Amino acid sequence: MTDRPALVLRGLVKRFGDATAVAGVDLEVRKGEFLTLLGPSGSGKTTTLRMIAGFTSQTSGSIEIDGRDMSRVPPHERDVGMVFQNYALFPHMTAAQNVAFPLQMRRLGRNDIKRKVADALALVKLQYFGDRYPRQLSGGQQQRIALARAVVFEPRLLLMDEPLGALDKKLRETLQLEILRISRQLGATVVYVTHDQEEALVMSDRIAIMNQGTIEQLGDGADLYERPVSLFVADFIGESNILRGRFERTADGGWLVRAEWRWRVSARQADRHGLAHESAAALVVRPERLRIVGVETELDSHWNSVEAAVTEVLYLGSSRKVELALPDDRPAVVRQSIGEHDGDVRAGQRVRLSWRVDDAVLVADPSG
Amino acid sequence: MIDSWRHPRRLLLLAVGSLTVFFLVAPTLVIVPMSFTATESLTFPPEGFSVRWYSKMITDPQWTGGFANSALVALLTMVFSTVLGTLAALGIVRGRFPGRNSVYALILSPLIVPVIIIAIGMFSLYVRWKVTGSPVGLVLAHTALAVPFVIVNVGTSLRTMDRNLELAAMNLGANLSRTFLRITFPIILPGVVAGALFAFLTSWDEVVVSIFLTTTRFRTLPVEMWEQVRQAVDPTVAAVSTTLLVVTTTLLLLAFVVRRQAPLR
Numbered sequence: 071m072t073d074r075p076a077l078v079l080r081g082l083v084k085r086f087g088d089a090t091a092v093a094g095v096d097l098e099v100r101k102g103e104f105l106t107l108l109g110p111s112g113s114g115k116t117t118t119l120r121m122i123a124g125f126t127s128q129t130s131g132s133i134e135i136d137g138r139d140m141s142r143v144p145p146h147e148r149d150v151g152m153v154f155q156n157y158a159l160f161p162h163m164t165a166a167q168n169v170a171f172p173l174q175m176r177r178l179g180r181n182d183i184k185r186k187v188a189d190a191l192a193l194v195k196l197q198y199f200g201d202r203y204p205r206q207l208s209g210g211q212q213q214r215i216a217l218a219r220a221v222v223f224e225p226r227l228l229l230m231d232e233p234l235g236a237l238d239k240k241l242r243e244t245l246q247l248e249i250l251r252i253s254r255q256l257g258a259t260v261v262y263v264t265h266d267q268e269e270a271l272v273m274s275d276r277i278a279i280m281n282q283g284t285i286e287q288l289g290d291g292a293d294l295y296e297r298p299v300s301l302f303v304a305d306f307i308g309e310s311n312i313l314r315g316r317f318e319r320t321a322d323g324g325w326l327v328r329a330e331w332r333w334r335v336s337a338r339q340a341d342r343h344g345l346a347h348e349s350a351a352a353l354v355v356r357p358e359r360l361r362i363v364g365v366e367t368e369l370d371s372h373w374n375s376v377e378a379a380v381t382e383v384l385y386l387g388s389s390r391k392v393e394l395a396l397p398d399d400r401p402a403v404v405r406q407s408i409g410e411h412d413g414d415v416r417a418g419q420r421v422r423l424s425w426r427v428d429d430a431v432l433v434a435d436p437s438g
Numbered sequence: 439m440i441d442s443w444r445h446p447r448r449l450l451l452l453a454v455g456s457l458t459v460f461f462l463v464a465p466t467l468v469i470v471p472m473s474f475t476a477t478e479s480l481t482f483p484p485e486g487f488s489v490r491w492y493s494k495m496i497t498d499p500q501w502t503g504g505f506a507n508s509a510l511v512a513l514l515t516m517v518f519s520t521v522l523g524t525l526a527a528l529g530i531v532r533g534r535f536p537g538r539n540s541v542y543a544l545i546l547s548p549l550i551v552p553v554i555i556i557a558i559g560m561f562s563l564y565v566r567w568k569v570t571g572s573p574v575g576l577v578l579a580h581t582a583l584a585v586p587f588v589i590v591n592v593g594t595s596l597r598t599m600d601r602n603l604e605l606a607a608m609n610l611g612a613n614l615s616r617t618f619l620r621i622t623f624p625i626i627l628p629g630v631v632a633g634a635l636f637a638f639l640t641s642w643d644e645v646v647v648s649i650f651l652t653t654t655r656f657r658t659l660p661v662e663m664w665e666q667v668r669q670a671v672d673p674t675v676a677a678v679s680t681t682l683l684v685v686t687t688t689l690l691l692l693a694f695v696v697r698r699q700a701p702l703r
Contacts, residue, residue, distance in 0.1 A: 123609055125608075125609075145608040146613050148609075154602050156600065158603050158606040160606075162624045172611050175611030175612050220610075223610070
């Protein structure tokens with residue numbers, strides 16, 4: 071066993087005429103890893119997947135699967151499984167015939183095919199549905215069959231293009247766990263595409279956030295949530311409060327300045343991206359890191375604060391969500407666990423929002 | 439109630455509709471009783487009842503020959519235009535090449551250009567190529583006329599087919615030809631069959647071009663009928679017409695049934 075990565079993308083670019091869909095993607099996917107490409111529509115994640123599958127050729131850059139360059143390899147010889155959003159089951163074949171198809175293409179013997187199809191159907195818990203045609207199956211069942219068909223030939227790589235996008239929320243959650251179980255059981259290397267961040271967080275070992283054809287940040291869920299490298303990532307993953315201003319560098323960190331407000335920036339945050347003095351920047355604070363305190367509260371130098379007016383208090387069962395308006399009328403949101411909130415707040419009340427200096431993340435503000 | 443059949447506007451609609459249907463269908467249906475006439479000439483209303491004209495139709499070599507010729511030409515036309523039209527539809531719908539739309543327009547032109555012009559053009563060329571008065575010339579000509587119907591039918595099937603099915607097949611290890619044989623062709627088959635039936639009917643019905651390209655030695659059924667009606671009005675024509683009507687209607691109904699089953703979902 072070598073530790074060669076299952077998939078390596080280098081400088082992958084795809085242009086359609088004047089439009090650039092993928093603008094230079096570098097990525098290594100480890101064997102057995104579940105990696106998700108997450109991003110809004112048009113971010114290039116599906117195009118990247120289609121290039122890996124060989125459905126469309128790259129404008130430049132390279133794709134290596136198991137150390138083998140795929141540039142000149144047609145899709146039917148790439149040996150990767152793919153699950154489509156709309157299932158793409160062959161309507162004129164039964165579920166079992168669909169699953170048998172890739173094995174027939176590989177010219178396996180009749181008995182081998184029979185056994186492997188039965189195993190694959192059992193894997194997705196549809197062993198009694200082999201004789202049904204796709205139109206006789208529900209959406210969730212169809213997607214299970216599609217999954218069985220994509221893994222039955224033990225591909226080197228499993229690609230999934232928003233496989234749960236057409237299903238309702240409850241079914242989606244069941245199938246997320248199902249896909250995880252199956253991919254772990256098979257030790258499959260998975261590249262998964264979705265625009266649903268919750269899905270990405272639940273399923274992935276690592277997530278690549280894509281934006282405008284490039285990978286904006288690659289990391290596990292905690293990396294992306296706690297340490298976003300850009301305003302885009304901070305905004306895309308989870309809820310966040312964003313305070314924009316000018317960054318003033320000092321010897322031990324710096325300040326973010328906006329009108330009469332000054333917020334302290336820790337030395338660690340200030341050095342993280344090496345933001346220039348006087349550049350446009352933003353502080354990102356997660357809703358659960360904010361505290362609501364009285365307007366007159368004295369705070370020491372470990373804390374930053376901003377004045378705000380409560381606009382709405384929402385009770386959500388396990389937590390309470392407080393919506394506020396900042397002095398410049400931008401919205402802010404605080405999430406409090408029930409039982410540990412700092413006194414009652416009501417709509418209309420003027421308060422001070424405070425957070426520990428270390429709990430805020432400093433990122434560049436490209437719009438500033 | 440506005441949707442009551444007694445409402446004046448509804449009655450007017452019913453009247454106009456019935457009249458339209460009457461004028462469309464009556465001339466066709468009038469043939470049927472005329473074919474059972476007992477008299478020697480083609481008259482309406484028919485007098486008496488007899489099937490003698492049907493028995494003449496199936497015994498007279500002039501008519502049986504016409505049937506055989508028409509069937510031969512129509513079957514060959516169907517085979518050639520179905521194969522060519524299906525391949526052309528694949529190229530036009532799936533292909534990406536410059537001038538694709540112009541090629542499409544060119545192939546569909548027999549649908550738009552007046553048939554008499556096509557007939558005169560073909561006649562001038564085929565006389566030079568010495569293929570008039572033979573099945574070869576007619577099959578060539580009818581194939582050109584029928585190919586557009588196949589392309590339109592197969593093209594519709596291809597456009598409504600989910601492209602991902604072909605991608606999935608390739609992804610699962612099928613090369614281009616196996617993808618076509620195992621996936622694409624079975625899925626577009628209803629369109630191909632409908633196209634084939636239309637192609638058969640195009641040739642089976644065709645008179646104008648056939649008049650130019652046939653001779654007394656080789657005549658198709660519609661041409662034979664045309665000649666007969668011009669000379670003597672023998673009720674056998676009505677019997678032949680009725681038979682053709684039944685065949686054509688059956689095939690058309692079949693085409694529609696097949697077409698409606700098209701997207702297997």
